[in-house]
Amino acid sequence: MAVTALREKQSTVHTSLEAIVEVKGICKSYGNVEALRDIDLDFPRGKLTSLLGPSGCGKTTLLKIIAGLIGASAGSVTVDGKHVSGPGPERAFVFQDFALMPWATVLRNVAFGLELRGTGKTEREETARRYIAQVGLSGFEDKYPHELSGGMRQRVGLARALSVDAEVLLLDEPFSAVDEQNRRKFQEDLIRLRSAQNKTFIFVTHSIEEAVYISDRIVLLSPRPGRVSQVIEPDIDRSGDPDSIHRDQRYLDTVEEIWQGLKQYVE
Amino acid sequence: MTLFGYRIPMMASLLVWCLAWEIVGRLDLVFLLPPFSDVLAAAVQLVQTSSWQDATVTTLRAFATGMALAITCGVPLGVLMGRVKIADDLLGMWVNIFSSAPLSALVPVLMILFGFGERTIIAAVFLFAVWIIVLDTRAGVRHVSPSLIEMARSYGATKPALYAKIILWAALPEILAGIRLGLIRGVKGVVIGQLLVAIVGYGALFETFSRNFRMAEFWALTIILFAFAMLIAELIERIEGKVEYYAGARQ
Numbered sequence: 001m002a003v004t005a006l007r008e009k010q011s012t013v014h015t016s017l018e019a020i021v022e023v024k025g026i027c028k029s030y031g032n033v034e035a036l037r038d039i040d041l042d043f044p045r046g047k048l049t050s051l052l053g054p055s056g057c058g059k060t061t062l063l064k065i066i067a068g069l070i071g072a073s074a075g076s077v078t079v080d081g082k083h084v085s086g087p088g089p090e091r092a093f094v095f096q097d098f099a100l101m102p103w104a105t106v107l108r109n110v111a112f113g114l115e116l117r118g119t120g121k122t123e124r125e126e127t128a129r130r131y132i133a134q135v136g137l138s139g140f141e142d143k144y145p146h147e148l149s150g151g152m153r154q155r156v157g158l159a160r161a162l163s164v165d166a167e168v169l170l171l172d173e174p175f176s177a178v179d180e181q182n183r184r185k186f187q188e189d190l191i192r193l194r195s196a197q198n199k200t201f202i203f204v205t206h207s208i209e210e211a212v213y214i215s216d217r218i219v220l221l222s223p224r225p226g227r228v229s230q231v232i233e234p235d236i237d238r239s240g241d242p243d244s245i246h247r248d249q250r251y252l253d254t255v256e257e258i259w260q261g262l263k264q265y266v267e
Numbered sequence: 268m269t270l271f272g273y274r275i276p277m278m279a280s281l282l283v284w285c286l287a288w289e290i291v292g293r294l295d296l297v298f299l300l301p302p303f304s305d306v307l308a309a310a311v312q313l314v315q316t317s318s319w320q321d322a323t324v325t326t327l328r329a330f331a332t333g334m335a336l337a338i339t340c341g342v343p344l345g346v347l348m349g350r351v352k353i354a355d356d357l358l359g360m361w362v363n364i365f366s367s368a369p370l371s372a373l374v375p376v377l378m379i380l381f382g383f384g385e386r387t388i389i390a391a392v393f394l395f396a397v398w399i400i401v402l403d404t405r406a407g408v409r410h411v412s413p414s415l416i417e418m419a420r421s422y423g424a425t426k427p428a429l430y431a432k433i434i435l436w437a438a439l440p441e442i443l444a445g446i447r448l449g450l451i452r453g454v455k456g457v458v459i460g461q462l463l464v465a466i467v468g469y470g471a472l473f474e475t476f477s478r479n480f481r482m483a484e485f486w487a488l489t490i491i492l493f494a495f496a497m498l499i500a501e502l503i504e505r506i507e508g509k510v511e512y513y514a515g516a517r518q
Binding site for chain 1: 417418419421422424428432433436437
């Protein structure tokens with residue numbers, strides 16, 4: 001009951017913020033298996049919202065429904081007031097396994113979103129070079145994905161998503177296939193990138209620390225079927241040194257609070 | 268191979284066999300076997316004749332045409348079977364049967380359908396080569412990473428762009444492997460087809476030589492054909508090396 005009360009309190013807070021992505025009554029079933037049940041969520045513009053939960057809670061499914069990659073069994077998703085029926089140019093996706101074309105260079109991979117939109121070669125390569133520099137991969141433009149480390153490959157994936165200039169970035173566990181040291185560095189870079197871009201991020205993760213470290217809002221999903229169990233707003237100041245966040249009392253308290261909430265779902 | 272402590276190079280065994288052939292031929296034991304030196308002389312003469320040159324042109328043309336047809340039909344069919352379940356269910360069984368069946372038995376049927384000419388040879392090359400190309404293309408298309416396809420869709424790829432920019436490229440190593448195996452089978456197809464039709468290209472030459480007991484020329488032609496088949500296999504193996512490099516780079 002306490003959880004419900006908290007959820008209601010949170011949702012009243014959020015009506016004041018303009019929502020760019022609205023999820024209403026989303027259900028998803030695969031045959032007899034119910035993956036998501038009655039998900040209602042608003043994603044405020046310019047914020048980074050994490051979908052957090054144990055494996056099997058349907059967080060990736062929800063993200064792919066928002067992306068328009070899979071259809072929902074019931075309910076609707078609107079982005080900027082427009083109903084989602086498939087992928088659209090206002091949303092860009094970053095994949096867990098990077099989804100880079102192995103036969104194409106970094107430059108072509110990053111420019112691929114623009115290539116599909118029919119942007120001219122010089123223009124799209126110029127844009128791609130700019131975002132390659134932003135994610136810290138300058139000098140690797142002519143390398144192939146197999147010549148890069150896992151962390152660098154995901155930077156390519158991120159640059160590709162940024163270069164199409166979508167308003168909403170959907171990230172599906174982007175750091176889970178990246179080793180720990182690179183992940184820390186990447187999370188810091190993401191905080192820095194966010195402050196430079198006025199974009200909305202929806203971020204799927206199973207790591208509590210990662211969610212609290214980078215998110216403005218955290219949506220906790222409970223498993224089987226996936227439902228929203230709690231919405232948390234960690235009020236952490238990220239303007240200073242990124243390393244100090246890990247020692248911030250509110251960061252530590254929020255991680256503990258979420259762990260206490262999720263514990264019941266872990267066998 | 269080592270003999271009495273000496274290392275003997277690979278080609279030496281070939282020389283030994285040639286020498287044995289020469290001796291047996293000189294002894295005049297078997298009428299079918301002229302001395303090897305005569306066969307070599309016949310080969311040198313043969314390649315200068317216009318009948319051999321014409322036959323070679325005919326053979327190569329039939330082989331190239333048949334292979335081009337097999338590739339242009341086989342690859343799209345394989346892609347279709349890899350992507351559309353109904354097509355796979357309908358055609359899968361037949362493609363598997365044909366790819367393992369003794370196709371030489373069907374060449375006489377081709378003669379009835381296409382007549383005693385180059386068209387039958389082309390059909391034989393096609394029939395021998397196409398199935399493995401279909402099967403390998405299908406396997407390649409089925410193994411395209413689902414997330415690459417999702418990636419293309421999420422960035423707004425149209426259906427034609429999805430096939431041209433993602434699926435064909437991702438399946439390329441398997442498609443090329445299928446074409447390599449298809450080429451080797453195509454060589455079989457052109458030889459078997461010509462032998463059975465017997466009035467076209469090398470088949471006609473073989474027929475003439477064996478009927479008139481011109482054994483030196485008969486053996487010379489056989490050696491040329493074997494050399495051609497080996498050359499093709501060697502050539503394809505080199506291309507395969509590059510494909511393997513590419514397949515390794517996919518990871």
